[in-house]
Amino acid sequence: MKQSYLLKIATIILLSLGSMGIVAGSFLFRNTFSRAGETQIITDTSRYREIRTQLWSDIHEIEHFPLDIPAEAQGVNMAYSPGLMQASSFFQIRLKQPPEKIQKLLSHYKNISQHQYRGGDTNDHTNQPNGVPTTFFYTSNSAGESFPATYEILVLNAQNRGNPGFKWNHGDSYGVAIDSSASEIVYWAEKW
Numbered sequence: 001m002k003q004s005y006l007l008k009i010a011t012i013i014l015l016s017l018g019s020m021g022i023v024a025g026s027f028l029f030r031n032t033f034s035r036a037g038e039t040q041i042i043t044d045t046s047r048y049r050e051i052r053t054q055l056w057s058d059i060h061e062i063e064h065f066p067l068d069i070p071a072e073a074q075g076v077n078m079a080y081s082p083g084l085m086q087a088s089s090f091f092q093i094r095l096k097q098p099p100e101k102i103q104k105l106l107s108h109y110k111n112i113s114q115h116q117y118r119g120g121d122t123n124d125h126t127n128q129p130n131g132v133p134t135t136f137f138y139t140s141n142s143a144g145e146s147f148p149a150t151y152e153i154l155v156l157n158a159q160n161r162g163n164p165g166f167k168w169n170h171g172d173s174y175g176v177a178i179d180s181s182a183s184e185i186v187y188w189a190e191k192w
Helices: 002-037 045-055 099-112 122-126
Strands: 074-081 089-096 115-120 147-160 171-179 184-191
Touching (some): 045 074, 099 147, 099 171, 099 184, 115 122
Antiparallel strands (some): 074 089, 089 184, 171 184
């Protein structure tokens, strides 16, 4: 009798522990996969060099980015997303520079750009005749994702990697957006 009582208690304890293991295991499994599906946006500018040299997969798309954040730069904002699963990935840094430097950069990038737009976002630009995808204003201080009309968006390259009939379903583009009046430049690269 004492043996069957101990056996029942041991069975109850094992079933309880097993149930707790299933509950804990499913919690960990669910949290791991729900977090893995979320796009994490890194805004910590101290990680700029790491992202530029180690995390962004194609160096050609970010060769135009500064090697380091310039010492004289002000108002620095950054946004980086690795683009998990089907999400697009992007890297963008916005900074203020002295007006004469901004004018030199504007002149340089205008001369080598393939496409030029005034304000807007990737949806606006893609839907124009012979338009190409660009980017959203991820580093904006406002809730809007479009660049104000004061910005010149200069596309340095855009590659369509979609299938016939699904133009721009996949691809990449990169360039700069410059607001001369605010003395700001946004370096951007995007893949989808």
